[in-house]
Amino acid sequence: MPGFSKILIANRGEIACRIQRTAQALGYRTVAVFSDADADALHVHMADEAVHIGPAPVQQSYLNIPAIIDAARRTGADAIHPGYGFLSENPGFALACQHAGITFIGPSPEAIELMGSKRLSKIAMIAAGVPCILGYQGAEQDDVTLTREAERIGYPLMIKASAGGGGRGMRLVHTASDLLAQIRTARSEALHGFGSDELILEQALIDPRHVEVQLFGDQHGNLIYLGERDCSIQRRHQKVIEEAPCPVMTVELRQAMGEAALKAGRAVNYVGAGTVEFLLDARGQFYFLEMNTRLQVEHPVTELITGLDLVAWQLAVAEGQPLPLRQEQVQLNGHAMEVRLYAEDPARDFLPQTGRITAWEPATQSGVRIDHGLIEGQSISPFYDPLLGKLIAHGATREEARRKLLRAVQDSVLLGVQSNQRVLANLLDHPQFISGEFSTGFIPRNFADHSCLRPQVPSDAELAIAAALFYQASAQVHPASLAGWRNNASVPLHYRLGLEDQAWSVELNAMPGEVYRIQIASRSLELKIIECDGHWATLVIDGVRTRHAYRLEAGQLCLFTRPGSLRLTDRTQALVSSQVSISSGTLKAPMDGAIVDVLVSEGSVVSKGQLLVVLEAMKMEHPLKSGIDGVLKRLQVRVGDQVKNRQILLEVE
Structure with a gap:
């Protein structure tokens, strides 16, 4: 079989970068593909060539077979590596590569198709003598058949999307009374996630x-x-x-x-x-x-x-x-x-x-x-x-x-x-x-x-570091107005530092030599800044020297805490405002995403915990529920809308 010289990586993120490193080290040229959202991504920068293949949604970019094949044609790529996810287990993609005369770096379309179906692959494995779990992998998919087969298998059992992976379309069922509801949910997830609502049932192995x-x-x-x-x-x-x-x-x-x-x-x-x-x-x-x-x-x-x-x-x-x-x-x-x-x-x-x-x-x-x-x-x-x-x-x-x-x-x-x-x-x-x-x-x-x-609560030392870094930033911007603070330990500066819905009072006394005496509730700390360059701060707190990564901009401090990070806000000058409680009737988007289902309409009576809207983001569906009992007074989204993080979706009164 003839070799190839240029490889298109039909993927993004870490796996696209990982494949490129080996391919380039072995002397191959590489081609990246990218969506609107990935125009400046690392895998694009690493590649010898890169081709834009469509808008951000995966159906229009990384799952767009004609666009990817065309990118290979335009760049002269004679092989395609699919990585994992996206089209890596799509037999139609492997076949499209064959028809285009492009080497698909993976198994045959027939192997991908057979093993991509949990139902058909299990039938094949039983025939090959591979140990398999007791279950149902038949073609009949109606509720009556699945209910009958569930009784034969016994509980607990697993419902699995035949075409699925990553836990989507998978449900553990403990009792017969839950079976049909879980089948409906699994079917819906499977159809939406994989384009097929075919299911299999298997005896559940507990804690394997x-x-x-x-x-x-x-x-x-x-x-x-x-x-x-x-x-x-x-x-x-x-x-x-x-x-x-x-x-x-x-x-x-x-x-x-x-x-x-x-x-x-x-x-x-x-x-x-x-x-x-x-x-x-x-x-x-x-x-x-x-x-x-x-x-x-x-x-x-x-x-x-x-x-x-x-x-x-x-x-x-x-x-x-x-x-x-x-x-x-x-x-x-x-x-x-x-x-x-x-x-x-x-x-x-x-x-x-x-x-x-x-x-x-x-x-x-x-x-x-x-x-x-x-x-x-x-x-x-x-x-x-x-x-x-x-x-x-x-x-x-x-x-x-x-x-x-x-x-x-x-x-x-x-x-x-x-x-x-x-x-x-x-x-x-x-x-x-x-x-x-x-x-x-x-x-x-x-x-x-x-x-x-649970939400991370900053330690006293972390609050002290934050206050000192906020002070440093203010001193650099307004050195004249703050000069008195630096040399007058008897006059403290009061900070109000916030993290989401919480806030803490911190009292800071600036001493000569970038030394700070800090009071948090009943605890006193002494902090000295050795070095501070906008990226890393070297500090001595009560005699212990530490080093912290941080970024500070627009009154917000991102502080690395080993491990993880805190995002603290300087609320010292902010007006005291009433906080929206967790039981608020205002439902906001928890992240950027698309509205895939709206289950209520204006005027509906809703109860606390009731499912109102389903948001899709990062390949998963996220149910959004009411925080209170009440009446839906204002609905501001509909199915298909793209929403931003913290955008108001509806209001319950």
Whole structure:
């Protein structure tokens, strides 16, 4: 098969950047594609050429097959790498590449189509002798059939969208009385998210481990596996931490799971990178879950323990080269662990966040790799998945890898958008996670009401730092008017510092030599500024020297707190205004997005907790409910409207 010289990456964000690094290092030219929202993104800057393919919504850009094929034609790209997500598991896209004479860097359209259907793939796996969970994967999809099959399977059971992934269209049902309502919800999510409302039912395994095997096949019939990854730390079926090898793996179990994965791959003549996912119960029994016919988000942990570049393997296989290793030559060394950094607010039920990144300084340390697609100043839009990047660590032992990763999470500076950094640090530092004895139920069981899921309250030291930095900024702007404060310790300056609906009083006395005596309630602190350049502040607080990243503009301070950040506002001069309580009748958009459903009309009587509007943002639907009982007096949106964060949607009186 002829080789190729120029690769178009039909993706965005961290995976587009990661593919480009390998492709360019191997001498290939690269082409990026971008939407309106990504015109200044990192993957665009990295590429040799870039082509605009449409507006921000994915249907008009990253899912627009004709536009992507045309971009390849216009730039002379003779290969396309789909990354993960978007069109990576779309058989029609792989076929369109074939018809255009472009090498698709992935498996055959037939393999993608079969394994992309949970229903058809499970039928094929049963025929191939791969262990499968008891369930229903038939073509009849009416409520009567599904109800009858649910009774046969027994409760609890899982409803799954046949074409789905990422936890969408998936519901756990404990009793028969909940079945039909959950089927309707799963169908709706599946149809909206994947274009198919086909479902399967499966017996629910309670608290299994989620273990997946990395497969690789070439065009010469060779197929091997590259060890396994444990992806059990999940929230709502979305992976949060991945590691390799699995902490409870044995040599015998690895071989059994690997051979089962090979059976799955051979059943579809698999070529390229693929992953067979299994559920592993406490008895050591494992069952086929699904096969992903693409590179996985978590592929770096396999790369770190094998010393291999899986993207380089993908390119070589797509060119017709044989696999560079035989099964017996695969070696696993040490331990690797990865976390996914998301733009989301854990204190608001992990609501995806939008906004401008004012600072991004990923940690740099030995044994740590950070895959991302971020540039300071870029905006995080509501149109795409909120994944910002991945932090990965490798060590000689699991504990060394965990310790390195925890430090990297704590030290990576991200300001401007809320993230899950505090949650990641607490997960990595939890005793049960450290022990390695956990299951998919770890987060629901241990983090249902953890302090990292509540709004962060600034410490006295952080309030003191904020007051000093606000004072510094004012002194630079108005040095003459503030000169007296600096040399007169007997006259304190009073600050009112706010964070969302809370505020704190801080008393500051400025002393010579940039020393400040600060009073917060009953506590007194002494703070000295050693250096302060608008990006980092080196401080001594009560004799302890620390260093903090920060950005201060327009009366707002973003302060990095290791890990995570605080956004504090100087409200000293603001008029006291009544705060809108959580039970307010004014419903505002929690983020930028699109209105996909309005369930009420003006004049409707509504009750507290009633679903009023559904907002779609970052590939997820977000139900918005009434905070009070009352009557809907004003409705200001309709289905299809694009709304901004904090925009008023309706008012209940």
